Every structure is written in structure tokens, then in C-alpha cells.
Amino acid sequence: MPPVGQARGFDPAKSGRDTVFALRRSDGIRVYRNHCPHQGVPLEYRKDRFLSGDGQRILCYAHGAHFDADSGLCTDGPCRGMSLASLPLVIEDGWLYLALAPDSPLLR
Amino acid sequence: MNIIGPDALVFGVDDVDACSQYLTDYGLTPAGDGRFEALDGTCVVIRAADDPRLPPAIGPAPSIREIVYGVGDAATLEAIAAELSKDREVRRGEGGSVHADDDSGFHLSFALTIRRPYTAPADLTNAPGHPPQRGPNLLGINWDMKVEPRTLSHVVLFVPNMEQAEAFYVSRLGFRLTDKFIGVGPFLRPAGTQDHHTLFLIQTPPFMKGVEHFTFHLGSGTEVLLAGTQFEAKGYTTFWGPGRHYLGSNWFWYFNSPLGCHVEYDADMDLHDDTWEARHRPPGADNSQLFLFTAREKWFPSGPPPKGGAH
Numbered sequence: 001m002p003p004v005g006q007a008r009g010f011d012p013a014k015s016g017r018d019t020v021f022a023l024r025r026s027d028g029i030r031v032y033r034n035h036c037p038h039q040g041v042p043l044e045y046r047k048d049r050f051l052s053g054d055g056q057r058i059l060c061y062a063h064g065a066h067f068d069a070d071s072g073l074c075t076d077g078p079c080r081g082m083s084l085a086s087l088p089l090v091i092e093d094g095w096l097y098l099a100l101a102p103d104s105p106l107l108r
Numbered sequence: 109m110n111i112i113g114p115d116a117l118v119f120g121v122d123d124v125d126a127c128s129q130y131l132t133d134y135g136l137t138p139a140g141d142g143r144f145e146a147l148d149g150t151c152v153v154i155r156a157a158d159d160p161r162l163p164p165a166i167g168p169a170p171s172i173r174e175i176v177y178g179v180g181d182a183a184t185l186e187a188i189a190a191e192l193s194k195d196r197e198v199r200r201g202e203g204g205s206v207h208a209d210d211d212s213g214f215h216l217s218f219a220l221t222i223r224r225p226y227t228a229p230a231d232l233t234n235a236p237g238h239p240p241q242r243g244p245n246l247l248g249i250n251w252d253m254k255v256e257p258r259t260l261s262h263v264v265l266f267v268p269n270m271e272q273a274e275a276f277y278v279s280r281l282g283f284r285l286t287d288k289f290i291g292v293g294p295f296l297r298p299a300g301t302q303d304h305h306t307l308f309l310i311q312t313p314p315f316m317k318g319v320e321h322f323t324f325h326l327g328s329g330t331e332v333l334l335a336g337t338q339f340e341a342k343g344y345t346t347f348w349g350p351g352r353h354y355l356g357s358n359w360f361w362y363f364n365s366p367l368g369c370h371v372e373y374d375a376d377m378d379l380h381d382d383t384w385e386a387r388h389r390p391p392g393a394d395n396s397q398l399f400l401f402t403a404r405e406k407w408f409p410s411g412p413p414p415k416g417g418a419h
């Protein structure tokens with residue numbers, strides 16, 4: 001897992017691109033679907049670059065939506081008031097598991 | 109008014125290092141003080157969002173702070189200053205430059221153009237039925253091809269009232285309408301260029317106001333494909349493309365960026381003069397592109413070379 005202030009993309013369903021991303025917050029780990037509620041596009045501008053410069057907000061680098069990193073709520077931009085899909089997760093023996101079926105549409 | 113087009117776009121950002129790396133990887137040349145130049149000297153300028161030299165921001169950083177238009181002569185600067193002074197605050201700066209806001213609230217400045225003459229090769233084509241452009245033994249592509257952005261082409265703005273925004277550029281600054289997506293926005297060309305558009309406006313809700321994208325012209329469609337492939341290989345995220353637009357005929361490939369807007373590679377745009385009659389087309393997938401591809405990893409039909417050495 002990345003350190004606090006950084007994020008990392010994953011491709012759990014082997015779709016060919018990172019369909020989810022994880023970030024560490026002070027109270028735990030969040031995993032979000034890499035799917036902006038505005039147009040359904042990937043958020044990052046480059047591999048693993050999902051956060052603002054100070055690492056405190058999630059940004060969609062397609063049309064500049066700003067999201068609260070803890071809740072996924074869009075606070076500014078085209079989809080404000082909407083939220084990133086927060087994915088259920090389980091941490092076991094140092095591994096992070098997504099509590100989703102491999103063919104879940106959330107992983108596409 | 110002899111306005112040529114955008115000479116510089118100035119952004120206020122929250123991650124100067126990431127933006128500098130991005131623009132360098134895109135192909136622009138760092139010229140110091142946050143300036144990243146194309147072959148003709150047109151540029152993007154990156155500054156920290158709280159830099160006191162910047163005009164006020166429209167939205168949260170990163171965002172556009174100033175659009176600098178190059179003009180062909182001093183008389184144009186005087187004409188712009190006289191025209192805009194009629195109904196808004198106009199500030200004069202160094203070298204006679206003119207500074208004012210447009211009707212949507214974007215901060216504009218106008219200055220004698222910084223574009224310098226340059227020459228760069230064309231992508232020569234051998235088309236049966238037409239005299240060859242590339243003679244015997246001249247190769248079309250090679251491994252060392254270097255793609256350099258040549259000139260700042262256009263900027264696209266999200267505006268809350270596109271009719272009002274269009275009227276400002278057309279009736280106050282002498283831009284021409286080349287084509288229009290009905291209900292979405294106009295493609296506009298200033299008098300000092302024949303390029304299909306240097307400005308495209310898109311109607312959006314007021315809180316989206318900002319830059320949608322900007323692009324530099326490359327030398328050809330081949331260069332768009334090559335530059336985009338190299339940019340993707342560095343890990344950058346495609347937003348749309350590669351493809352070829354219908355209105356303007358330009359090749360395109362759009363990427364996400366840390367500047368708060370998309371950044372495009374563009375090439376081979378149509379030219380128009382004042383005899384052109386604007387097309388009005390409904391917006392949609394068919395009218396916005398002639399074709400669209402998705403990049404994929406390079407592969408080889410018969411797989412990797414056989415083990416145990418070449419045959």
C-alpha cells in the first residue's frame with residue numbers, strides 16, 4: 001500500500017487498466033472505483049496520480065472534480081454532490097482483499 | 109483586428125513539479141521561469157496558484173489564470189484597448205499590452221506576438237494517382253523520429269452563456285464563426301489566422317467555468333499517433349483518441365493532465381477564409397469525429413522470436 005498522501009491503482013479483474021485505486025488515510029484504507037461520476041472516465045492523469053498536489057484530496061484530472069478523500073464526496077466540479085463508489089474491503093494477514101466477485105461490474 | 113491566436117496560456121497549479129514534468133514529457137521545451145515552449149515560442153506558463161503575479165482564479169487550483177493573445181501590429185493593440193474600454197476596465201502593460209476580462213470572466217491579455225519564424229518538415233505522402241512527394245530511397249518513418257509541438261493551436265473554454273461569449277469575441281474582437289455545434293458552442297477564428305479555430309466555446313453550468321483543453325499543432329497525423337503512443341508509454345492517461353475530428357479535420361488525441369484540463373495532440377487542421385459559410389451541426393459522436401481508435405500494446409502476429417536463436 002502507498003504511504004499516506006499517495007494513492008495506487010489496481011486492476012483486480014485484469015481488464016487492462018487500473019479500475020480501482022486505494023489510498024491510506026489516518027484512520028485506515030479506502031478503495032474507490034476509478035470511475036468519475038461525471039462522465040464515467042478514469043480519474044488519474046498518470047499511473048497512480050489520483051490526488052491533489054498536497055495529497056489531501058482526490059482529483060479527477062479529466063474535468064477537475066475535487067473529492068473528499070475520506071468519503072469520496074465530490075466537493076467541487078461538474079459532479080459536486082455525487083460520490084465515488086467506495087468499495088468494500090477486508091484486510092487479512094497483511095493482504096487487502098476486495099469483498100467483490102471478480103466479475104463485478106464495479107471492477108470494469 | 110489582426111489577432112493571430114493564443115501565444116501563451118498561464119496556469120495557477122498546486123503541483124508545479126508534476127505540471128513541469130508533464131509538459132516536458134508532452135514535448136515542450138522548458139525555457140525557465142515556468143515557461144514551456146513550442147518551436148515557434150508559443151508556450152504554457154506554470155505558476156504556483158498563490159503566485160502574486162497571477163490574476164485572480166476562477167475556480168480551485170489547478171486552473172487557467174490568463175490567456176495571452178498575440179497580435180500582429182501595434183495598431184491592433186490600440187484598437188482592442190479602445191474597443192474594450194467602452195464597457196470594462198482595461199489595463200495597459202509592458203510594450204503596449206492590453207489586459208481585460210472577457211464577458212465570461214476569463215482574464216485576457218493582448219501583446220505583440222512572440223511567434224518566431226521556424227521551419228519543420230512536412231509528412232510527405234506517396235499516393236498512387238498523384239505525383240510522389242517522397243522520392244526513391246526516402247523513408248517515411250524511422251526509429252529516431254522526434255515529435256516536437258510546433259505552435260499553440262487552440263484553447264477550449266467552458267462558458268455559462270455561449271451565445272454571449274461568442275458575441276464578445278465576434279463583435280468586439282473581430283473573430284469569425286467557422287462552424288458551430290448547435291446548442292453547445294462555436295468554433296472561432298480570429299482575423300489574423302486561417303486556422304479553423306483557435307477558440308472553441310462549450311456551454312456548461314456556471315460552476316464548470318474553466319479550460320476544457322488546449323493543444324499544440326504537431327506536424328501530421330503520424331506525429332499525433334507517435335507522440336500519443338510515447339506519452340501513453342510514460343503512463344499518462346488517455347481521455348479521448350486517437351481519432352480525427354469532423355469539423356476542422358484535425359487529428360486528435362486527448363490526455364488527462366495535472367493542469368486542471370485536458371491536453372491534446374493535434375495536427376492537420378483545415379484553413380478557412382472569409383468566403384467560408386459556417387456549418388451548424390447537432391453535437392454527437394458522428395459529428396465530432398470521422399473515426400476513433402483505441403491504442404493497444406504493440407504485438408507481433410507470430411509471437412516472440414523462436415527460442416534457440418534466429419533461423
